[in-house]
Amino acid sequence: MPLWHVYHPPRAYTPEQKQQLSTDITAFYTRFGLPKFYVMVLFHEIEPGSFHLGGEPSDSAVRIVVEHLARQTEDPELRRRTREALADLLAPHTTGRGLYCEFHIDETPQNLWMIDGLTPPPPGSEVEQLWARENRPSPY
Structure with missing residues (x-):
């Protein structure tokens, strides 16, 4: 799962802007075959001062702060491309609106993650594809 924590000042995002950002983030991951329900975005409004x-x-x-659990890589080139793709994804929602933006990605080993008490299926497996089609976890 990618879990995104977006820390922002009050009124930085309207509900519609939050929806668009979470939709854009979800679309980024689902194009690689991840189930939509793997993608979680939490908006944390930080009080003035x-x-x-x-x-x-x-x-x-x-x-x-982005936490990657469903996929990890040690490949420096893939990490660079991922970082740059996420910067491009974020730009219209941050720097393109005059907001200063920093992000980082943490990777958690997949064997330390569960959904509804289930161990997620192997990446790209038939079961993961089933989960993506049904947009929900199911025992296997």
Whole structure:
């Protein structure tokens, strides 16, 4: 699963903008075959005066923490391409709107992850494809 934490100042995103960002994030992952329900985006509104950048309060900074659980890679080239693709995905929602943006990606080993008490199926397997089609986990 990709789990995204988007930390942002108040009123940085309307409900519609949050929906569009989460839709764009989901589309990014589903094009690689991940089930839609694997993608989770949490918006964390940070109170004024509680978001500091370089020791100073900021009302225009967004910090994003991405946790990858369904897929990991050690390949430096794939990591670079992923990082750049996510920067491109985020730009219209952040820097393109005048917001300062930082993000990083953590990778958790797949064997430390469960959904509804089930171990997720192997990447690209028939069961994972079934989960993607049905958009829900099921015993296998």
